[in-house]
Amino acid sequence: MQRVAISLFLSLKLEMIRPIGRISLDVIGGLGDFSLFCGKSFLSLPRSRKLWQRFVRAVHEQGAVCLPVVMVVGVFTGLVLGLQGYHVLSRFGSEGLLGTMVSLSLVREMAPVLASLMLVGQAGSALAAELGIQRNTEQIAALETMGIDSIGYLVAPRLLASLLVYPAQAALFVVVGLWGGSVSGSMLLGVDSGVYWSAVDRAIEFHDLIECFSKASIFGLLATSICSYQGFHAGLNHATSGARAVSAATTRAVVLSSIMVLMSDYIISSFFV
Amino acid sequence: MHTEPSDILTISGLKKNFGGREVLTGIELAVPRGMIFTVLGPSGAGKSVLLKCLAGIITPDAGVIMFDGSALGENDFSRRDFRKRSAVLFQGNALFDSLTALENVSLPLEQTTQLDKDEIRARSLDSLRQLEMEDFRHHHPGELSGGMQKRLALARAIVTQPELVLFDEPTAGLDPLRRNAVFAMIAKYQRLARFTALIVTHDVPEAIVASDRVALLENGQIRFEGTPADFTSSSHPVVSMFRDSEAALRSTILSIRSPEPLPS
Numbered sequence: 407m408q409r410v411a412i413s414l415f416l417s418l419k420l421e422m423i424r425p426i427g428r429i430s431l432d433v434i435g436g437l438g439d440f441s442l443f444c445g446k447s448f449l450s451l452p453r454s455r456k457l458w459q460r461f462v463r464a465v466h467e468q469g470a471v472c473l474p475v476v477m478v479v480g481v482f483t484g485l486v487l488g489l490q491g492y493h494v495l496s497r498f499g500s501e502g503l504l505g506t507m508v509s510l511s512l513v514r515e516m517a518p519v520l521a522s523l524m525l526v527g528q529a530g531s532a533l534a535a536e537l538g539i540q541r542n543t544e545q546i547a548a549l550e551t552m553g554i555d556s557i558g559y560l561v562a563p564r565l566l567a568s569l570l571v572y573p574a575q576a577a578l579f580v581v582v583g584l585w586g587g588s589v590s591g592s593m594l595l596g597v598d599s600g601v602y603w604s605a606v607d608r609a610i611e612f613h614d615l616i617e618c619f620s621k622a623s624i625f626g627l628l629a630t631s632i633c634s635y636q637g638f639h640a641g642l643n644h645a646t647s648g649a650r651a652v653s654a655a656t657t658r659a660v661v662l663s664s665i666m667v668l669m670s671d672y673i674i675s676s677f678f679v
Numbered sequence: 680m681h682t683e684p685s686d687i688l689t690i691s692g693l694k695k696n697f698g699g700r701e702v703l704t705g706i707e708l709a710v711p712r713g714m715i716f717t718v719l720g721p722s723g724a725g726k727s728v729l730l731k732c733l734a735g736i737i738t739p740d741a742g743v744i745m746f747d748g749s750a751l752g753e754n755d756f757s758r759r760d761f762r763k764r765s766a767v768l769f770q771g772n773a774l775f776d777s778l779t780a781l782e783n784v785s786l787p788l789e790q791t792t793q794l795d796k797d798e799i800r801a802r803s804l805d806s807l808r809q810l811e812m813e814d815f816r817h818h819h820p821g822e823l824s825g826g827m828q829k830r831l832a833l834a835r836a837i838v839t840q841p842e843l844v845l846f847d848e849p850t851a852g853l854d855p856l857r858r859n860a861v862f863a864m865i866a867k868y869q870r871l872a873r874f875t876a877l878i879v880t881h882d883v884p885e886a887i888v889a890s891d892r893v894a895l896l897e898n899g900q901i902r903f904e905g906t907p908a909d910f911t912s913s914s915h916p917v918v919s920m921f922r923d924s925e926a927a928l929r930s931t932i933l934s935i936r937s938p939e940p941l942p943s
Contacts, residue, residue, distance in 0.1 A: 455789060456789055544769045544773040547769070548769055548773035551734045551735065552791065552839075553763060553791045554786070559790065
């Protein structure tokens with residue numbers, strides 16, 4: 407009786423452990439596959455032909471197309487920071503530090519994170535959907551049968567572009583955010599404009615800029631590689647195909663990229679603090 | 680399988696299964712050089728899987744594919760050589776929406792050859808001219824009709840002067856007139872460019888008229904191989920069932936429309 411109970415208990419335990427093991431293996435396999443994909447993308451760069459044209463197109467897709475969104479979000483972030491910062495600082499009679507607060511918040515956190523999240527939402531989702539459709543309409547297979555390195559042709563220029571575009575968009579976010587902060591702090595709430603801008607000038611140091619651009623570059627690489635990977639494998643690694651596969655890949659791309667941006671933000675920040 | 684020197688492609692013992700379901704169960708086939716060879720078969724017989732195995736898009740589970748005497752898949756070199764000397768025309772054409780017709784045709788030359796810009800342009804325009812698409816060189820695929828897209832896809836396939844062109848269901852979803860036009864186009868440019876055409880389709884009448892040899896694939900195996908005349912006169916049960924499907928349909932419809940009550 408006791409032996410039966412023990413074997414029942416063990417088999418139940420095994421049944422519980424099995425899914426955990428399966429998921430762990432899937433995650434490890436997926437990470438390995440993703441690492442190989444990223445490695446192939448970078449290794450294909452030196453061999454890629456006519457890279458410049460595709461790089462310019464990728465810069466346009468990620469940069470020019472997303473510019474309005476990043477600017478609007480940047481202005482409103484600055485406006486809110488100015489408004490909230492003024493009310494917090496005025497409790498301590500330190501309204502003069504508004505420029506310092508707004509600029510450091512923007513440069514060290516808000517600009518790289520929010521600009522990257524906006525880029526993930528617009529350029530990243532478009533990239534995943536485009537690659538997913540290309541996979542489903544056999545365009546990627548066509549490249550391979552023509553002897554063209556599909557990862558080098560489709561992914562490598564976008565990864566390269568992200569190294570330029572994400573930091574540039576973060577820089578733009580800082581500029582419009584500072585202007586938004588000055589509008590709400592100086593024009594609407596009465597902080598002296600000279601005091602605001604001189605605080606901004608004194609607050610931002612070289613290592614803050616390094617933090618801002620390092621974060622933006624890493625977020626760009628992470629988001630672009632995740633979105634490319636998801637789109638590139640739409641319908642290959644999962645049971646769905648066609649429009650459902652593209653929609654699932656796009657959703658996964660945006661969700662995973664956003665999570666990875668926020669997770670890596672914490673890790674990178676811990677090195678700079 | 681015995682291989683003739685004149686065979687550009689020989690396939691032996693090719694097997695592929697998906698999730699336990701055997702789609703190809705040991706294909707044996709030899710494709711003679713310079714001919715139009717059509718693999719016929721009902722939907723789900725494994726025609727596209729066979730073509731994708733040949734094109735290297737799907738890796739077979741077993742079997743040997745020999746291209747011009749060399750086994751494919753043994754090393755990267757043999758597959759690279761195959762890709763250089765062959766082309767695939769996909770069912771949905773697989774044209775790049777963001778590129779113009781001329782850029783689509785130039786793409787394989789730009790990315791895989793050392794030709795200079797002028798030579799690439801000249802050869803691409805020549806290929807478009809052959810398919811009567813030169814006037815549409817600045818159009819994007821989305822601005823072209825279905826038939827024109829098919830011609831553009833063929834122009835891209837022949838621009839590298841391949842020895843073998845694989846056609847995956849080239850007439851899928853087309854009306855009978857367009858089906859005829861596509862087969863006529865394949866026959867015309869096969870003769871002009873002298874490539875070997877391997878077509879997979881389920882359009883029996885058009886394939887029989889346009890092909891030099893036909894094979895019938897059913898349940899993952901080649902059930903028949905011969906000339907179109909052999910196919911027409913064959914008494915093989917699977918061949919006659921597939922060939923005479925129109926007569927079978929006519930008899931079914933007549934029985935449905937007869938005054939007799941339908942069996943419950």
